[in-house]
Amino acid sequence: LGHDPLPRRRLLRARDQPRLARGGASARRRGAGHRRGGQPGAPGGDAPVVRGDRPGEAEGLRPAAPAVPGRVAGVVNVEIPSGPLLVLVSGGGDSVALLDLALRSDAQVSALHVNYGLREGADADEAFVRSLCAQHAVPLHIERVVLPAGGNLQDQAREARYALAEQLAEGLYATGHTASDQAETVLYRLAVSPGSRALQGMPARRGRLVRPLLGVTREEVRAYLRERDLRRREDPSNADRRFARARVRHDL
Numbered sequence: 001l002g003h004d005p006l007p008r009r010r011l012l013r014a015r016d017q018p019r020l021a022r023g024g025a026s027a028r029r030r031g032a033g034h035r036r037g038g039q040p041g042a043p044g045g046d047a048p049v050v051r052g053d054r055p056g057e058a059e060g061l062r063p064a065a066p067a068v069p070g071r072v073a074g075v076v077n078v079e080i081p082s083g084p085l086l087v088l089v090s091g092g093g094d095s096v097a098l099l100d101l102a103l104r105s106d107a108q109v110s111a112l113h114v115n116y117g118l119r120e121g122a123d124a125d126e127a128f129v130r131s132l133c134a135q136h137a138v139p140l141h142i143e144r145v146v147l148p149a150g151g152n153l154q155d156q157a158r159e160a161r162y163a164l165a166e167q168l169a170e171g172l173y174a175t176g177h178t179a180s181d182q183a184e185t186v187l188y189r190l191a192v193s194p195g196s197r198a199l200q201g202m203p204a205r206r207g208r209l210v211r212p213l214l215g216v217t218r219e220e221v222r223a224y225l226r227e228r229d230l231r232r233r234e235d236p237s238n239a240d241r242r243f244a245r246a247r248v249r250h251d252l
Helices: 093-103 122-135 153-168 179-192 196-200 218-228 244-251
Strands: 083-088 107-115 140-144 172-174
Touching: 083 093, 083 153, 093 107, 093 218, 107 122, 107 153, 122 140, 140 153, 153 172, 179 196, 179 218
Parallel strands: 083 107, 083 172, 107 140
Antiparallel strands: none
16 A cells, blocks of 8 residues: 555564574574673673574464473473372372372372272272382372262262371372363363352362372373383273263263
């Protein structure tokens, strides 16, 4: 409309915005504190170096960071707190992966398995966890709990499990909730009681309870199990649509 079209490289930059510096193959420093030819933040140093755009990359756009920092070839990299850590181990894939990650960290690891006796394979799950912890010399607490009749069994089981962890843990205690569980929790809460609380999901830490795998999806955990050749138990209740969370997982 009477003006020459802007060059392609200026389409995403305001006219008064300075052009980004172009860096060569060796220009890999990051942040204002890094200077050429001196210590970070040294007086009189050159201006910080900002890499130029790669071929085909529009100015102002950068590729998204990976969902899990440091993830390589399906192996997840998560932060495990140091010090005494009680890992809640059901025998399922998420808790087995969490136990393995904790054992590879600096944490002083122990484990808790709760047997509710609610299904046929409960004793086999307990035997699996006993064998797993014995294999790695992990101190293990086995607790058998009878839940009251009526009410929400999954909620009652969770509250009983956390109460036991509070009693037994010397420091923090950890569960294997993943980003996939987080999404299911938000959807479930929105369906049951829409509101701002539903969108908050599960915190990464609440009191002494920590959830190190919240930044990792269930698929990434499965890839980690394959990478590490780790065995796990399958809980059939995860596919039982009589439970609301199972319906959310498989039908939404």
